[in-house]
Amino acid sequence: MEQKHHYTGLTDAQVLESRSKHGANILTPPEKEPLWKQFLEKFGDPLIIILLIAGVLSIGISCYEFWGLHEGAETFFEPVGIFVAILLATGIAFIFELKADKQFSVLNQVNDDEMVEVIRNGNTTSIKKKDVVVGDIVVLNTGEEIPADGELLEAVTLNVDESSLTGEPICHKTIHEQEFDKDATFPSNHVMRGTKVMEGHGIFKVLAVGDKTENGKVFEAAQIDDSVRTPLNEQLDGLADLITKLSYIFAALIIVLKLMVFFNWSPIVLTLAVPTAIFFWMVIKKFDDWSWKAVVPSIIGYFVILMGMVVYFHDTLMPGEQIAKLITYTLDTLMIAVTLVVVAVPEGLPMAVTLSLAYSMTRMMKTNNLVRKMHACETMGATTVICTDKTGTLTQNQMQVYDTNFYGLSAQSLGNDKDSLLIEEGIAVNSTASLDYSDAEAVKVLGNPTEGALLLWLKKAGVDYLNLRESAEVLEELPFSTERKYMATIVKSSLFEGKTILYVKGAPEIVSGLCKNIENNVSKTDIENQLVEYQNQAMRTLGFAYQIIDSKADVFKDGKVVADNLTFMGVVAISDPVRLDVPAAVAECMNAGINVKIVTGDTPGTAKE
Structure with missing residues (x-):
């Protein structure tokens, strides 16, 4: 990774001092009660209490029959049976919950042991996530989880998935104040623990670790309240x-x-x-x-x-x-x-309930669903309302091209004509996303999912985007920002005899407003009507434009496109398809009398679609 500055990071002595002052980068689990107390809590079940009382009374009856009526020792079978049933019921519940708790602890430990790239003593090295301290200089790359809260020192096309904290799948991060998003939940030059780098790379200085991070505050607020009684x-x-x-x-x-x-x-x-x-x-x-x-x-x-x-x-x-x-x-x-x-x-009822819940707990574990408290299994069966997120839960969180409307493209099929080549090269070079072909059966998008959808569309059409990207020489680039709402790239084209071409991609309303020409003389009214139709279907839309540049033309000025002869090429509608198993799952819930609610930041119309 290229570095604009040389960072030395913390020394070993400074690391020890920082850890002593600010603590380790670990989320403190809730304080656990001793095992004996956890076991005794199992005797708080109402039926167990009744059995205990019945057991004590039964002992009294057996003693009366044995010494008062001179009956045999078999009179004590009844109280012995009651207390055996009590111990079995409470023991099974205790063992299963203890096992689940250990599995939760293992998961947390694995997460804390993930390796993080940091700069210490002037060298780049890898340490465990739990060893990160306040003041560390951390290097971020695409696909990595951010280990702590901090302030960015460098950011290159850096987009972060903050859905675990704010619900936003893509948040643009930058160190340039003019590009800050004033409406963002967290400052645009800050990154948070537990979020994930979706695109780009950067370097940040750690400001908070462990419980002091925003993720730590959420973790503390979300602790299970055991006082809540299940149905x-x-x-x-x-x-x-x-x-x-x-x-x-x-x-x-x-x-x-x-x-x-x-x-x-x-x-x-x-x-x-x-x-x-x-x-x-x-x-x-x-x-x-x-x-x-x-x-x-x-x-x-x-x-x-x-x-x-x-x-x-x-x-x-x-x-x-x-x-x-x-x-x-x-x-x-x-x-x-x-x-x-x-x-x-009913001495057998607590045992029957415990065995039933234990069986349910085991079945859920086999499907990778850990249950901390046994009675929570039954609560799942008593559900009447399910509140669900949309992006990534109901949908695949994998954007796909739903429809294209390139005005110069015949039947919307790519060929060898000029318009097709401009579209192919424009999508390939004017993008920061890429495709992971490690699994040929399931190609993954790396980076911005919207741009990745365009690359997948090229792949489906048999176009090698990587070859086009590597063949073209990038001369200048204007990255996407929430203020501009578009990105632009100037390249020396390999498809048009080395000509210099400007490609622009972004919000259709903004991009079309920059253009002097429109392919096939399509009216702006038609464009607006098409956009309304797409947006009513909850589609994300992108507009495309190009201009062949001569050496004297002004293209970029003050961080904006000032080219005066852009041609608007058309619009692409992108959707986030619903997961294949969602319709059946939602139908099953509704048939069972469970109401399903979508919790999303989208408009009601988008959520409905």
Whole structure:
């Protein structure tokens, strides 16, 4: 790469000082909780909580049956089974999420280990992206990802894809103040970490690294909020609440009815039923908020009231010797009620949910979709609205020539006539893009995708653009700028006996305004109507012009074309075709009841097309 200046960069001592002061070029991941705490978080699932309660109650029942009723050790199978189910469900979820987290860490590490070309100690060298520090001089080339935020020292036809930050696929970067885009999100002489060089080359000085970069700020703002509950969490909460309330209601009915049988339907049952009903109402009410500090005193209060009522009434309604029988009978009744509560809990449900989510997580991993939290798999299935980007997501992000309207071109087919040769050479030399033929089946565009579409059009017509470009001698060039909205190149043509020819390409309205002549005397009204038709179809349009120059003609002045005999050749409409699998994917979403929204900076008409 040619350098206009000699840069020495940082010394080794300055690198260490800068890293100590400003930190490393790494995005700080969110602070992770210890593994034991991550594992315990799995017990926060509502069904797991119910199983834990059921397990504790089941242990109480088993102990009563084993020591009180002298039954066998098989009475402990029930609580053991419950706790095995709990450990399996929580363990599987913990292991799968831990595995996914490690894969995310590997991806981040690979990105940080990419090599970057920098100038240090007066020499050009390659270092890892994470080793870049504030003050480094970084060399940029086409196709490379920018490793940090910085200010440009040099920029030659430099265009950057800032879609990851601003949504703009092409942003022109320059060090010349007169070419700055005042409407740009970031200054035209600044480049940002995480964006990509689409065309040209340059050199910049690093001003910010790691978390201090714009990319780092976005990364921090986009951290996952684990407090957000998925639809499955909410549904399981509702199911747990329903199971609990129903089990308590039936348990209360069992207690009341059993006591009615014991007292032979005596009026005392009604007296005992009142505190029983109040107690279970309080439990159900407090259970909504999981306020066990209120539930436990309620249980104690219930038994105090119950026993107080029994003592109060035993002289008048009950013989004293029946009190012991009543207490034993009540305990047996409570054990039956607790057993009902335990049986009502579906021990297999948490396991079934966990295995289902684990299977979904595995399937998504096989298609290169990493899921950090297991419950997010179910959230994908509960989607009702999808907001999607347009460029590169719905479209291929590969511009293609949709239609041509060269006024001197018969049937819009290239041949050996003068107009065809002018078009071929004009497209080939007045361009900064190129084609990558490393894969003959899938030729890639390097550089500006719009200009690349024109080269692909030449290739389809059997024209070797590279041969034309290398055969012509470029005498002077005026690069594209947002202010001019066109680019121009003066060449010594190899197709027209060494004549000097000016080729201009850019916005049709601007280029046609520079022209004195129009091929085949097409009226400007016809041109305007054609442009409106293309633009209503969301096409990007380019206009082309040429002029054969004599040695005395003024061509460029103050960064503008001043040639006075330009001929407007015609217009090309360029489209970004929709990805082949998009129509079927959108149709499938809509058939499933999912609304698809396009989020784009384009006009509604363009987005609709």
